[in-house]
Amino acid sequence: MNENLNLLNQLVTKHLGTEVQIEIRLNELTVTVPAEQYYSSAQKLKEISDLGFEQLIDLCGVDYQDYADGTWSGLRFAVVSHLLSVKNNWRLRLRTFVPNDDFPVIESITSIWNSANWYEREAFDFFGIIFEGHDDLRRILTDYGFIGHPFRKDFPVSGQVEMRYDPEQKRVIYQPVTIEPRELTPRVIREESYGVK
Template sequence: MSTSFQQENLAKALYSVLADKLSSLQAQNGELTIVVHADDICTVSETLRDNPVLGFDTLIDLCGIDYSTYGDTLSAKNSLRGKRFAAIYHLLSVNLNHRLRVRVLAENNDIPVIDSVTEIWPAANWFEREAFDLYGIVFSGHPDLRRILTDYGFIGNPFRKDFPLTGYVEMRYDAEQKRVIYQPVSIEPREITPHVIREEHYGDSES
């Protein structure tokens, strides 16, 4: 069975099974991406896992994303314009040998909240904690939602587009206190633009 034929069959099955819960479906670079509303993620996830035609038994990855600098690239016809944060789910059906990407945008840009899918795919546990840590996405119903990569007492979410490259604090060892301390970052923010000089006809093939 060709990849394109298998993808076409999967797309038809998704339209048929998910019906009105499917906001959009896109085929690009040999992969399918569907968009579902945040309120429907748990219901859709259960269907994707349990429906025998779909059979997505494995969550390969889950990551956060900040769309704040993407402009209007998200389709306006699906009422997704203006949404800043999303969770992206990468699913695999081991038995049926097909993959799917699911995009869920949080409704609130100030406090992004998406329901946890840990009860559906337990592997989501650490992935959701990572997205919470780096993007500040709150996964409602997660059994132990706390930071996983940043240090204790870390302020902010370092993968957000508005987080400064230098951060807000720095740490150093204080000889008098004999311990590591935090202090305001001492590096002044600056924009570094590399200056590149090319020789004339650089890269041209020799005749």
């Protein structure tokens, strides 16, 4: 572990306490905080000058269903944020698991980093994670009438509805999916001299 990463590890432990889990892998620091400390930890990471994470560069949802070949027994959904301190020249990954798998709700951090706005909307749209306190939490990439959350691992690959233009009605209509699931077995065709010089 390099000296810079070691210092960051010590500072995070000092300011966030021993209740957080810190993992160092591939020269990156991941801090996992309990959901009830997510907002306060994010606030400390930004406002404490020793840490100085002034930029949130990414935020995403993660679905851990069937993780590790189905051996995962923890909570299903997590929110992962990637933070940057330009002043101190270090990065950090902040992760928290959302407490309720059936109705995932976590506090919004848009009041700390306004760049979290669209990222949280995307996590809501694709995973169904609700960010409490977000000013404008609505779908950002899927259609307004879209049913479900397409990045959840239990979402059907073919979707649930399809959209097509109906020339008789002269408008776009929604209908149940008409694609029949099938198993494709690729047929490999090679010439007899393939790979021979």
